[in-house]
Amino acid sequence: MLIGVIADDFTGASDIAITLSKGLTGEGGLETTQYLGVPDAPAAGQVEAGVIALKSRSIPADEAVAQSLAACRWLQAQGCQQIVFKYCSTFDSTDAGNIGPVTDALAAHLGAQQVVVCPAFPAMGRTVYQGHLFVHDRLLSESGMEHHPLTPMTDANLRRVLQRQSRNPVAHIGWQTVVQGRQALRDAFAAARQQNSDTTLLIVDAISEQDLTVIGRACEGAPLVTGGSGIALALPHNFIARGQAKGQRASVPPIDGPEAILVGSCSGATREQIAEHQKKHPVMMIEVADVLSGKTVPDHLVAFIQAHQGEAPLIYSSGDPQTVKAIQQQYGREKVAAALDSLFGTTARQLIDAGVRRLVVGGGETSGAVVSALNLSALTIGEEIDTGVPAMISQGEAPIALALKSGNFGGKDFFARAVATLRGGIA
Numbered sequence: 001m002l003i004g005v006i007a008d009d010f011t012g013a014s015d016i017a018i019t020l021s022k023g024l025t026g027e028g029g030l031e032t033t034q035y036l037g038v039p040d041a042p043a044a045g046q047v048e049a050g051v052i053a054l055k056s057r058s059i060p061a062d063e064a065v066a067q068s069l070a071a072c073r074w075l076q077a078q079g080c081q082q083i084v085f086k087y088c089s090t091f092d093s094t095d096a097g098n099i100g101p102v103t104d105a106l107a108a109h110l111g112a113q114q115v116v117v118c119p120a121f122p123a124m125g126r127t128v129y130q131g132h133l134f135v136h137d138r139l140l141s142e143s144g145m146e147h148h149p150l151t152p153m154t155d156a157n158l159r160r161v162l163q164r165q166s167r168n169p170v171a172h173i174g175w176q177t178v179v180q181g182r183q184a185l186r187d188a189f190a191a192a193r194q195q196n197s198d199t200t201l202l203i204v205d206a207i208s209e210q211d212l213t214v215i216g217r218a219c220e221g222a223p224l225v226t227g228g229s230g231i232a233l234a235l236p237h238n239f240i241a242r243g244q245a246k247g248q249r250a251s252v253p254p255i256d257g258p259e260a261i262l263v264g265s266c267s268g269a270t271r272e273q274i275a276e277h278q279k280k281h282p283v284m285m286i287e288v289a290d291v292l293s294g295k296t297v298p299d300h301l302v303a304f305i306q307a308h309q310g311e312a313p314l315i316y317s318s319g320d321p322q323t324v325k326a327i328q329q330q331y332g333r334e335k336v337a338a339a340l341d342s343l344f345g346t347t348a349r350q351l352i353d354a355g356v357r358r359l360v361v362g363g364g365e366t367s368g369a370v371v372s373a374l375n376l377s378a379l380t381i382g383e384e385i386d387t388g389v390p391a392m393i394s395q396g397e398a399p400i401a402l403a404l405k406s407g408n409f410g411g412k413d414f415f416a417r418a419v420a421t422l423r424g425g426i427a
């Protein structure tokens with residue numbers, strides 16, 4: 001294994017896994033496997049990039065650090081020469097963490113004196129300029145992310161956001177340097193090292209894939225790199241150019257069989273996709289209060305999916321910002337999230353036991369809850385369904401096909417397309 005990724009949620013893990021698997025256009029990427037939690041056995045010999053999916057974005061910082069270090073140790077034991085910490089392209093975190101504490105701990109563990117921090121993902125409209133994070137033409141804090149149920153992002157200034165979370169100094173390298181190319185950026189790294197001998201977190205601007213390619217190439221040899229999936233765009237190139245990887249990917253077979261779509265994301269994009277899906281497919285809405293009171297239980301969800309087989313049935317809990325706020329005020333944020341995680345997790349388990357073979361999940365935390373309940377160990381990365389969302393197939397007996405969609409990702413017809421792609425589109 002050459003590159004090891006520690007991803008703080010499951011959809012983010014598949015996002016960076018498809019990036020590593022594709023590599024630069026015309027060159028190819030790495031043979032990539034996504035692991036669900038830290039594996040307890042060595043990786044198969046042919047894996048070139050291993051992505052460990054944790055559910056560590058919204059847990060207490062000390063637990064996130066412990067899990068991330070355990071993942072890092074396993075990846076190092078597989079031979080990884082470079083570790084990537086993948087967080088959300090909207091920098092989802094709170095003042096308590098977990099991006100700062102995990103980055104600090106990994107940097108100390110790996111002896112990394114400088115750590116690039118770059119959440120940019122231009123294909124999804126996330127760019128970093130002058131140290132500020134934008135979502136399309138809006139500052140992060142005015143993009144809708146200020147209403148996120150778990151990690152509301154109310155400040156777009158990444159230097160400020162990260163400095164509140166990190167023990168290490170935070171510095172910035174502007175786009176004016178990045179645009180001059182790899183050597184100019186490496187010179188800027190060296191200059192920053194001279195200025196400060198402490199471990200330094202370097203927020204690097206990027207507004208295009210070209211910028212991310214420059215940054216990735218400048219990170220050749222860095223023990224630790226952090227960012228959204230865009231940071232991984234050119235990392236395979238560094239190994240392919242040195243002849244350490246061949247630029248080929250694994251191929252995986254299509255999976256047919258009963259299907260289900262489970263959605264917990266409350267993002268605007270996901271709510272639009274649900275509305276679109278509802279026009280032609282059966283859709284069931286879950287009232288959160290009914291889940292908390294025990295009126296809605298997994299059996300109801302399973303019965304709905306079974307009654308609508310072959311029609312791409314979808315079940316969602318997603319609410320608009322006002323509904324989410326009201327229910328959280330009434331019951332508490334953690335209690336609501338835990339009840340929904342448990343509902344979706346148990347439902348998924350029952351669905352697979354009942355023969356469902358294709359599962360599409362909307363939402364990062366929700367995907368984590370679902371996949372954790374399925375006791376899967378590893379997923380092979382297939383074709384990209386939509387930007388940042390691959391079709392995946394579980395390794396081992398009785399494979400199931402999965403698509404784990406970040407709340408903000410995907411076109412309007414994503415859910416129907418994902419179900420169809422899992423059936424025939426995994427090439």
Ligand SMILES: Nc1ncnc2c1ncn2[C@@H]1O[C@H](COP(=O)(O)OP(=O)(O)O)[C@@H](O)[C@H]1O
Pocket residue numbers: 149150264265266267288317318319323324325327328336337338340341362363364365366367405406407408
């Ligand atoms: N109607 C609702 N009210 C309050 N919280 C909700 C509701 N529906 C889902 N949630 C919670 O919102 C969170 C959505 O997060 P996540 O699944 O990561 O989506 P995203 O990918 O958009 O961030 C989950 O913790 C989920 O349990």
Ligand SMILES: O=C(O)[C@@H](O)C(=O)COP(=O)(O)O
Pocket residue numbers: 009011012013015016087088089090121228229363364365388405406407408
């Ligand atoms: O970087 C991204 O935007 C995604 O890969 C990601 O991490 C998404 O997280 P969720 O929105 O919580 O699914």
